[in-house]
Amino acid sequence: MKHSVNRPPTPDEDDVADGFEKDKVTLREIINVKLVESGEKENLMELVRDRLVECGWKDEMRIACREHVKKKGRKDVTVDELIRVITPKGRASVPDSVKAELLNRIQNFIVSAAL
Amino acid sequence: MSGAEDNKSSHAQLSSQIFLDLVDSVIADVASECHRVARLGLDRDLDIVEEELRLSVEARAKIADPSNNLETNTKYVVDIFGQTHPPVASEVFNCMNCGRQIVAGRFAPHLEKCMGKGRKARAKTTRSTTAAQNRNARRSPNPRYSPYPNSASENQLASGSPGVAGEDCSNFTVRENVKGD
Numbered sequence: 001m002k003h004s005v006n007r008p009p010t011p012d013e014d015d016v017a018d019g020f021e022k023d024k025v026t027l028r029e030i031i032n033v034k035l036v037e038s039g040e041k042e043n044l045m046e047l048v049r050d051r052l053v054e055c056g057w058k059d060e061m062r063i064a065c066r067e068h069v070k071k072k073g074r075k076d077v078t079v080d081e082l083i084r085v086i087t088p089k090g091r092a093s094v095p096d097s098v099k100a101e102l103l104n105r106i107q108n109f110i111v112s113a114a115l
Numbered sequence: 116m117s118g119a120e121d122n123k124s125s126h127a128q129l130s131s132q133i134f135l136d137l138v139d140s141v142i143a144d145v146a147s148e149c150h151r152v153a154r155l156g157l158d159r160d161l162d163i164v165e166e167e168l169r170l171s172v173e174a175r176a177k178i179a180d181p182s183n184n185l186e187t188n189t190k191y192v193v194d195i196f197g198q199t200h201p202p203v204a205s206e207v208f209n210c211m212n213c214g215r216q217i218v219a220g221r222f223a224p225h226l227e228k229c230m231g232k233g234r235k236a237r238a239k240t241t242r243s244t245t246a247a248q249n250r251n252a253r254r255s256p257n258p259r260y261s262p263y264p265n266s267a268s269e270n271q272l273a274s275g276s277p278g279v280a281g282e283d284c285s286n287f288t289v290r291e292n293v294k295g296d
Contacts (some may be wrong), residue, residue, distance in 0.1 A: 005258070027125070028129055031129055031131075033131070035133070043224075044133075044137055045137060045140065045141075048137045048138065048141055049141055052141060058145060061142065061145045061146075061149075062145065062149055065145065065146060065149035065150075065153075066149065066158070068293055069149065069150075069153040074153040074154060074156070075154070077150060077153055077154075079143075079150045080145050081144055082146035082147075082149060083142060083143055083146045083202075086142060086145070086146060087142050089137065089260075090138065090141075090142040090145075091135065091138060091139075091142075094138060098278065099134065101131045102133060102134050102137070103127075103134055105135050105161070106130035106134060107126050107127065107130045110126045110129055110130060113125065114122075
């Protein structure tokens with residue numbers, strides 16, 4: 001995969017920042033593709049779901065959704081609205097232990113993929 | 116060294132971005148699940164259960180509060196579900212013996228008078244006498260209960276009232292018929 005990426009042989013000095021950004025975006029795409037190909041992404045998704053259910057995060061999210069539904073009325077609620085409402089709270093309330101575990105695992109995968 | 120550090124920092128950024136993507140997808144799953152439940156009305160039983168839990172918590176709070184407890188005890192009793200009841204049951208129903216309407220809380224003392232037993236036995240009225248006759252007629256084939264009507268008749272004779280005496284004669288007639296058979 002790495003060899004198939006097209007890059008200019010000698011980047012210009014004026015475009016160093018742009019080149020870095022392009023390189024970063026490309027690297028992220030490569031990592032995502034490798035995650036999907038190797039099945040690691042599904043494993044990570046399962047792991048995230050299990051950990052968040054164990055620590056009660058999902059129940060808190062459900063309660064927040066239910067409160068919003070009661071506020072708005074069950075017939076006037078859309079999925080996008082619910083996602084917008086609970087995303088900040090959801091991101092902030094992820095436990096640090098779960099976050100550390102997942103980040104460590106993802107970093108290990110990136111290192112092994114880079115080799 | 117600078118290359119390694121850049122790699123580590125970029126790896127950290129990449130991993131955090133990937134983690135946030137995973138969390139966002141889980142959040143979307145939860146939101147769509149809750150939206151489906153809300154639109155289809157599958158959580159109505161859940162609402163009822165929550166209401167019951169809330170009432171239970173309120174009842175416990177009331178009982179735990181001493182001042183509130185004293186006030187409520189004088190008037191009504193609060194049960195575990197937070198409902199209040201009067202100190203004496205206030206339902207009204209018909210007595211199955213004499214046909215009068217009685218308050219539920221006073222049914223027991225009423226029965227003591229109505230059945231004509233104990234120290235508070237009431238003077239027999241037409242209804243109770245009729246009921247007694249019915250009971251005597253029903254029970255007369257059974258020899259086990261024969262002493263009771265005799266004692267009742269003795270009581271009636273002792274009273275010495277002419278009306279009661281007349282009724283007593285009718286009772287005696289019924290017994291004679293049974294003995295004849």
